[in-house]
């Protein structure tokens with residue numbers, strides 16, 4: 001096809017996706033590779049997860065676990081998930097009717113939105129938020145009501161959290177609210193929702209008969225003993241109205257395996273399974289066997305991982321502070337969120353492009369994750385899910401190439 005013909009071809013993208021561009025995560029990784037930059041933009045580890053999990057996947061393949069499995073997932077994994085959920089929350093969920101294995105948290109989100117939300121419903125999202133949420137709301141025909149997450153005021157202590165205004169949240173709930181999405185620990189800000197915040201959300205959900213969809217993919221990545229991860233489903237009022245979603249990728253450093261899950265009361269599970277059945281039906285069988293081994297070992301494995309990540313977080317935070325960034329608290333996730341204003345760039349994209357092309361370090365420009373783009377223009381997100389030498393090289397380049405006021 002000639003370029004002229006191409007110019008006259010109508011765009012093939014369906015209207016429901018027309019307002020959503022290509023994923024910024026993939027785009028920044030492409031730029032990072034092109035410029036030979038240390039990639040602190042996309043949140044995937046540059047190392048593999050533990051050998052025992054890889055071995056379990058290979059063993060499952062050798063033992064012939066290579067065909068379709070049950071829609072809900074293989075029993076060894078659904079049982080392991082139900083047991084882990086019970087140990088962490090004190091709640092028993094029936095593995096056969098209340099636990100569903102999905103293709104990463106991404107498909108769990110899709111199945112939840114498509115299986116439980118009707119056209120005309122309203123869904124509350126915090127701003128900023130992971131870019132798939134508004135896309136799934138749109139696919140489901142729902143309207144999004146946004147609640148801003150505000151950075152701490154200038155001069156606030158280093159550990160001051162991002163917060164939302166109670167009035168904004170109350171106003172977002174209406175008689176059409178079907179669901180609120182709570183992502184804790186929160187990407188991109190690193191915020192961990194407090195018990196008081198969750199209790200307020202719970203009371204509003206109960207009053208408006210809304211469900212909570214919780215994205216807890218960073219549930220095991222918290223670093224501040226005063227701010228542990230709290231599964232929203234454990235808050236009174238939310239126990240029977242929460243669809244809790246998570247996945248293996250972040251905690252076990254196998255993001256490419258895309259094993260996730262949804263844990264929810266039976267009536268909610270029925271809805272999300274109705275969609276899951278027609279989205280993918282079932283998830284890669286051998287990786288589910290490996291995931292079962294991982295979940296069973298999570299409590300032993302977690303402290304080592306957390307200690308390593310805490311060291312990397314502290315290293316990167318200290319370096320960014322020394323360089324002149326305003327660095328926000330990082331109680332959770334594997335991202336450091338920072339204000340790049342001292343470097344004098346007009347916006348986050350200009351700053352991150354300069355960083356990638358000239359300093360050879362890629363960071364994520366987060367305005368794309370904001371509904372109110374202006375709020376994200378002065379921010380940049382740096383991933384620390386990297387080997388220490390990678391972070392050291394990134395910091396070396398930043399120190400050599402970036403000066404406040406440049």
Ligand SMILES: Cc1ncc(COP(=O)(O)O)c(C=O)c1O
Nearest residue numbers: 104105106130187217247249260
């Ligand atoms: C908040 C959040 N939710 C969901 C996902 C996707 O998870 P998965 O890879 O398990 O689909 C990510 C990945 O970056 C994320 O940051």
